[in-house]
Amino acid sequence: MTGAFFAVAHTDSACPARAGIMDLPHGRVTTPVFMPVGTNATVKAQTVDDLERIGFRIILSNTYHLYLRPGTEVIGAAGGLHNFMRWDRNILTDSGGFQVFSLAPMRKIQDEGVRFRSHIDGSYHSLTPENVVEIQKVLGSDIQMQLDVCTPWGISYKEAEEALRLTTLWLKRAKSAWEKARDSVSDTNGADAYRGKLFAIVQGNFFRDLRARSAESAAGADTPGIAIGGLSVGEEEPVFLDYLSYTASLLPPEKPRYVMGIGTPQYILGAIERGIDMFDCVFPTRTARNGHVFSRRGPYNLKKAENRLKFEPIDKECGCGVCRKYSLAYLRHLFKTQEILCSMLATYHNLYFLHDLVEEARRAIMEDRFLPFKKSFLETYSEGNR
Amino acid sequence: MTGAFFAVAHTDSACPARAGIMDLPHGRVTTPVFMPVGTNATVKAQTVDDLERIGFRIILSNTYHLYLRPGTEVIGAAGGLHNFMRWDRNILTDSGGFQVFSLAPMRKIQDEGVRFRSHIDGSYHSLTPENVVEIQKVLGSDIQMQLDVCTPWGISYKEAEEALRLTTLWLKRAKSAWEKARDSVSDTNGADAYRGKLFAIVQGNFFRDLRARSAESAAGADTPGIAIGGLSVGEEEPVFLDYLSYTASLLPPEKPRYVMGIGTPQYILGAIERGIDMFDCVFPTRTARNGHVFSRRGPYNLKKAENRLKFEPIDKECGCGVCRKYSLAYLRHLFKTQEILCSMLATYHNLYFLHDLVEEARRAIMEDRFLPFKKSFLETYSEGNR
Numbered sequence: 001m002t003g004a005f006f007a008v009a010h011t012d013s014a015c016p017a018r019a020g021i022m023d024l025p026h027g028r029v030t031t032p033v034f035m036p037v038g039t040n041a042t043v044k045a046q047t048v049d050d051l052e053r054i055g056f057r058i059i060l061s062n063t064y065h066l067y068l069r070p071g072t073e074v075i076g077a078a079g080g081l082h083n084f085m086r087w088d089r090n091i092l093t094d095s096g097g098f099q100v101f102s103l104a105p106m107r108k109i110q111d112e113g114v115r116f117r118s119h120i121d122g123s124y125h126s127l128t129p130e131n132v133v134e135i136q137k138v139l140g141s142d143i144q145m146q147l148d149v150c151t152p153w154g155i156s157y158k159e160a161e162e163a164l165r166l167t168t169l170w171l172k173r174a175k176s177a178w179e180k181a182r183d184s185v186s187d188t189n190g191a192d193a194y195r196g197k198l199f200a201i202v203q204g205n206f207f208r209d210l211r212a213r214s215a216e217s218a219a220g221a222d223t224p225g226i227a228i229g230g231l232s233v234g235e236e237e238p239v240f241l242d243y244l245s246y247t248a249s250l251l252p253p254e255k256p257r258y259v260m261g262i263g264t265p266q267y268i269l270g271a272i273e274r275g276i277d278m279f280d281c282v283f284p285t286r287t288a289r290n291g292h293v294f295s296r297r298g299p300y301n302l303k304k305a306e307n308r309l310k311f312e313p314i315d316k317e318c319g320c321g322v323c324r325k326y327s328l329a330y331l332r333h334l335f336k337t338q339e340i341l342c343s344m345l346a347t348y349h350n351l352y353f354l355h356d357l358v359e360e361a362r363r364a365i366m367e368d369r370f371l372p373f374k375k376s377f378l379e380t381y382s383e384g385n386r
Numbered sequence: 387m388t389g390a391f392f393a394v395a396h397t398d399s400a401c402p403a404r405a406g407i408m409d410l411p412h413g414r415v416t417t418p419v420f421m422p423v424g425t426n427a428t429v430k431a432q433t434v435d436d437l438e439r440i441g442f443r444i445i446l447s448n449t450y451h452l453y454l455r456p457g458t459e460v461i462g463a464a465g466g467l468h469n470f471m472r473w474d475r476n477i478l479t480d481s482g483g484f485q486v487f488s489l490a491p492m493r494k495i496q497d498e499g500v501r502f503r504s505h506i507d508g509s510y511h512s513l514t515p516e517n518v519v520e521i522q523k524v525l526g527s528d529i530q531m532q533l534d535v536c537t538p539w540g541i542s543y544k545e546a547e548e549a550l551r552l553t554t555l556w557l558k559r560a561k562s563a564w565e566k567a568r569d570s571v572s573d574t575n576g577a578d579a580y581r582g583k584l585f586a587i588v589q590g591n592f593f594r595d596l597r598a599r600s601a602e603s604a605a606g607a608d609t610p611g612i613a614i615g616g617l618s619v620g621e622e623e624p625v626f627l628d629y630l631s632y633t634a635s636l637l638p639p640e641k642p643r644y645v646m647g648i649g650t651p652q653y654i655l656g657a658i659e660r661g662i663d664m665f666d667c668v669f670p671t672r673t674a675r676n677g678h679v680f681s682r683r684g685p686y687n688l689k690k691a692e693n694r695l696k697f698e699p700i701d702k703e704c705g706c707g708v709c710r711k712y713s714l715a716y717l718r719h720l721f722k723t724q725e726i727l728c729s730m731l732a733t734y735h736n737l738y739f740l741h742d743l744v745e746e747a748r749r750a751i752m753e754d755r756f757l758p759f760k761k762s763f764l765e766t767y768s769e770g771n772r
Contacts, residue, residue, distance in 0.1 A: 040723040041716070047727065070694070070719040077695050078715060086711050308456070309463050325472050329464060330427070333456040337426040340726055341433065 005197060005224060006031075006256045013368040016248065016275030017361075022256060024142040025195045026082065026090040027057060031256060031277035032362060034268060034354045035060045035092060036285060040069070041085040044285050045343040046351070048087045053321070054352045055359075058090035058142070060280040063135055064099035068118050068125070072138045080140030092143040092280070094260070095132045095201075098150045098229075109149065111169065129173035133198070137181045141196045145227060146174035148201040153234035160205035167203045168217045174198065175221050197224035199258060202247055205230055206239065215250035226251055227258040228276070232267070241270050248275045265294065265357055265381055269374045272361050284354050288346035291335040294353040298381050302346065307332040320352035391583060391610060392417075392642045399754040402634065402661030403747075408642060410528040411581045412468065412476040413443060417642060417663035418747060420654060420740045421446045421478060422671060426455070427471040430671050431729040432737070434473045439707070440738045441745075444476035444528070446666040449521055450485035454504050454511070458524045466526030478529040478666070480646070481518045481587075484536045484615075495535065497555060515559035519584070523567045527582045531613060532560035534587040539620035546591035553589045554603045560584060561607050583610035585644060588633055591616055592625065601636035612637055613644040614662070618653065627656050634661045651680065651743055651767055655760045658747050670740050674732035677721040680739040684767050688732065693718040706738035 011018040020031040036043045036051065039062045043051060051059065066075060078084035081091055097114070100107050104116035113128030129147045136144035147170050149163040178198040200218035204210030218226045228247050231240055244259065251257055256277045262268060263281020271279055284294070291302040295315035302314075313323035314331070322331075322345045334342035357377070364373035397404040406417040422429045422437065424447045429437060437445065452461060464470035467477055483500070486493050490502035499514030515533045522530035533556045535549040564584040586604035590596030604612045614633050617626055630645065637643055642663045648654060649667020657665055670680070677688040681701035688700075699709035700717070708717075708731045720728035743763070750759035 040719070040725055042720060042725050042727045045726040045730075047730065065723075069723060070715070074694060074715060074719070078697060078713070084713075084716055084719075086716075308460060311464060327464070327470075329456070329460060330470055330472075333426070333460070333470075334428060337451075337455060339426055339428050340431040340729055341428040343726055344431075344433065344730070 006254070008253065010366050011275075012365045012370040014371050015273050017272050017365045017370040018275055018277065019362045019365040020256065020277055024058070024090045024197070026088060026142055029057045029090060030362060032268075032272045032358050032365075033058060033278050034263070034358045035278065035280040036351050037062075037280055037282045038085070038087075038091075039065050039282070041066060041075075041081060043347075043351075045289065045340070045347045046285075048085065050348055051087070051351070052089070054348070054355050056089065056351070056355060058092060059087065060092045060094065061139070061141075062096070062099060063093045063132065063139070063145075064096035064103070064127075066093075066139060067096060067127075067135055068120055072135055076138045080138070082140055090142040091140070092258075092278075093136050093139055093141040093145065095136075095145040095147045096127050097132075097148050098260070100127060101150055109166065111166065113147065113170075129170040130177040133174055133177040133181055136196065137194045140194075143197050143199060143225065144178070145199050146171050146201055146223075148203055148229055150230050150233070151203065151205050153206065155205060157207055157210075160203075160207055160210055163205070164203050164210050164214055167201065168214065171200050171217060171221050171223075175200075175223060178223075199223055199225040199227045201227045201229040201260075202251075203230045204247075206235065206243060208246060211243065211247050212250055215247055219250075219252050219255075223255075225256040225258060225278075227260055229260055231259060232261045237266075237270075240267070241274070244271060244276070245274045263354070265354070266378065268354070268358065269361065269378065272358075272365075273370065273374060284350040285347050288350045289343045291342065291346065293331075293346050294350050296377075296380055297383070302328065302331050302335045302342070304332070314349055315353070318349065318353060319356070320349050322346075322349040322352075392640070394639065396752050397661075398751045398756040400757050401659050403658050403751045403756040404661055404663065405748045405751040406642065406663055408663075410444070410476045410583070412474060412528055415443045415476060416748060418654075418658045418744050418751075419444060419664050420649070420744045421664065421666040422737050423448075423666055423668045424471070424473075424477075425451050425668070427452060427461075427467060429733075429737075431675065431726070431733045432671075434471065436734055437473070437737070438475070440734070440741050442475065442737070442741060444478060445473065446478045446480065447525070447527075448482070448485060449479045449518065449525070449531075450482035450489070450513075452479075452525060453482060453513075453521050454506055458521055462524045466524070468526055476528040477526070478644075478664075479522050479525055479527040479531065481522075481531040481533045482513050483518075483534050484646070486513060487536055495552065497552065499533065499556075500535075515556040516563040519560055519563040519567055522582065523580045526580075529583050529585060529611065530564070531585050532557050532587055532609075534589055534615055536616050536619070537589065537591050539592065541591060543593055543596075546589075546593055546596055549591070550589050550596050550600055553587065554600065557586050557603060557607050557609075561586075561609060564609075585609055585611040585613045587613045587615040587646075588637075589616045590633075592621065592629060594632060597629065597633050598636055601633055605636075605638050605641075609641075611642040611644060611664075613646055615646055617645060618647045623652075623656075626653070627660070630657060630662070631660045649740070651740070652764065654740070654744065655747065655764065658744075658751075659756065659760060670736040671733050674736045675729045677728065677732065679717075679732050680736050682763075682766055683769070688714065688717050688721045688728070690718070700735055701739070704735065704739060705742070706735050708732075708735040708738075 107116040258278035263283035307328040310328040493502040590600040644664035649669035696714040
């Protein structure tokens with residue numbers, strides 16, 4: 001019923017890693033794909049031209065933040081988020097649930113939805129499975145997420161089970177609301193019907209049977225795609241990988257799989273190896289603003305004194321505009337003087353680096369050499385100690 | 387002796403406003419010209435590509451800041467400031483005197499030079515007429531300024547006279563040092579001789595006879611260009627314009643005239659009218675970071691509530707990339723959420739606006755219609771009240 005918007009082009013012969021294609025309302029996206037985060041309708045310190053130049057075809061934005069500021073009235077009047085921020089390619093939005101749990105100073109969860117206070121001005125708001133679909137429709141999200149209950153590492157089975165009960169209940173209602181939203185022609189100026197895709201979210205914390213139950217519900221709901229939530233929430237890397245492998249193995253292979261909140265080369269390659277198609281994280285952009293940059297020889301701190309007289313790029317093998325133009329000595333100077341240009345250039349480099357890494361991973365999958373590619377990359381990356 | 391690096395192409399038939407051409411080591415610059423300020427080897431929130439796209443052919447940087455951080459050792463090792471910051475066009479540097487007087491927590495002025503403490507780490511340093519020339523040679527400045535003593539509005543005649551005595555004494559020594567620097571081939575890797583131009587600075591505070599005496603010394607020193615310093619230091623606009631007219635009228639017409647520290651449309655047009663060729667100021671870039679933007683209908687505050695649903699550009703007549711792409715509603719949202727992109731876009735617009743204004747002024751001069759152009763621009767600009 002969801003149409004063939006996603007297709008697996010090739011699965012690596014030695015592991016579940018796969019290369020795919022997604023046809024979305026704002027153009028084709030190849031997978032695996034890393035999505036930069038544009039919380040407030042901007043990927044911090046980048047223009048949309050920068051993002052296009054790097055080659056991104058989809059970015060993520062946050063429903064919670066946009067709903068509170070500038071509000072759906074403003075973005076609706078702008079004709080949607082694409083038009084508001086002038087990004088012509090695809091946008092995935094989360095449901096806002098995660099931010100309600102991590103940012104709001106108060107929240108009350110009931111079957112109906114979640115009531116919370118804004119972290120900005122303390123005002124009261126409610127998110128329900130239904131209005132979250134509506135909000136994301138107003139945003140014009142190419143991929144939208146169901147409202148879910150995300151739980152931290154270390155909670156009890158009972159708590160995890162109750163959170164899962166709500167997530168499953170909300171999935172059904174989200175699906176109905178989304179089908180209604182999709183079928184109704186937009187009220188405003190007779191625009192086309194909403195064509196964004198809904199993704200279910202698998203929860204279940206760190207309990208295998210709950211994960212299995214959740215995966216079954218998600219698959220049964222037959223949404224266009226499925227996200228794996230509630231990972232990378234404080235657990236150790238082996239636990240993360242274990243639960244990722246387990247959950248991914250339970251999902252229907254013909255649907256895209258999205259893991260939320262991972263953004264280091266190790267985690268990304270680990271997820272790709274386990275058959276994950278999509279991921280996002282603020283890490284590469286946030287860490288850039290703190291002067292931390294990726295390189296093939298490991299992550300690197302611009303402010304290091306040893307960079308004072310280094311007239312070479314962050315990464316000699318990187319083809320990005322920053323590495324082709326600027327020296328570590330200059331970038332260190334910009335960091336020490338707290339210049340905005342440092343955030344601009346370091347962010348551009350980090351995003352380019354991850355985009356490039358994922359593209360390389362895709363080529364490796366297509367040629368059945370993902371595992372040796374990963375091994376070789378991580379050896380250099382860990383040995384690095386730049 | 388200074389060669390014909392500057393030529394007046396045309397003087398308006400109705401006022402001293404003039405259009406000229408400067409041939410500098412990093413290419414031709416037409417005048418009048420506004421120079422954006424790149425204090426720490428970067429114009430804040432702009433890439434050098436942004437500056438090139440706008441059309442700037444010369445920017446200003448600050449000797450005081452660069453001398454303290456990253457230091458001449460680093461910039462020298464980079465092969466000069468152009469190479470360090472990757473700006474291939476011209477750079478004018480000030481002498482550092484102004485910052486010593488405005489930023490340093492301690493200073494002691496003697497005939498020899500000025501001893502001061504760094505505002506960054508409290509370390510002790512000295513600037514002399516001679517070492518300031520040498521530092522600017524290491525930077526590779528296309529235009530460098532003599533060390534001078536800049537005085538504030540409201541000091542006594544005696545204080546102004548003493549400051550002028552030092553400025554005049556230091557001009558002679560700067561000239562000798564510059565001639566030596568210019569004639570000696572660079573020590574490092576046999577590069578070409580230093581070809582940067584030295585500008586004398588006219589001081590004299592707000593005393594006509596001191597201004598006249600200083601203008602005479604500056605003209606007598608026969609440096610390639612002459613700056614008018616010590617204006618826009620706290621005095622009212624009519625006093626500024628009065629002293630600007632008076633000082634400019636005393637200067638040899640065949641040399642470029644530079645007024646330091648002016649950056650609003652009114653002040654720039656007022657200076658052009660009085661025969662000034664060059665100006666710089668942090669105002670357009672600093673004010674942009676506070677959400678203030680220029681428009682043909684007057685300066686404008688992005689954060690205004692009335693912008694919430696304004697899906698139109700800052701200035702409909704502006705041809706800049708920001709006005710052609712982004713709405714006031716979006717820019718207001720970026721300002722309210724304190725996004726770096728707001729500083730990037732507002733700065734780009736303000737610099738484009740001033741560059742465009744000065745280019746329009748030049749065309750008006752060439753066609754002997756500068757005064758009606760100025761009148762018309764300022765009428766719309768002041769009436770504005772956007």
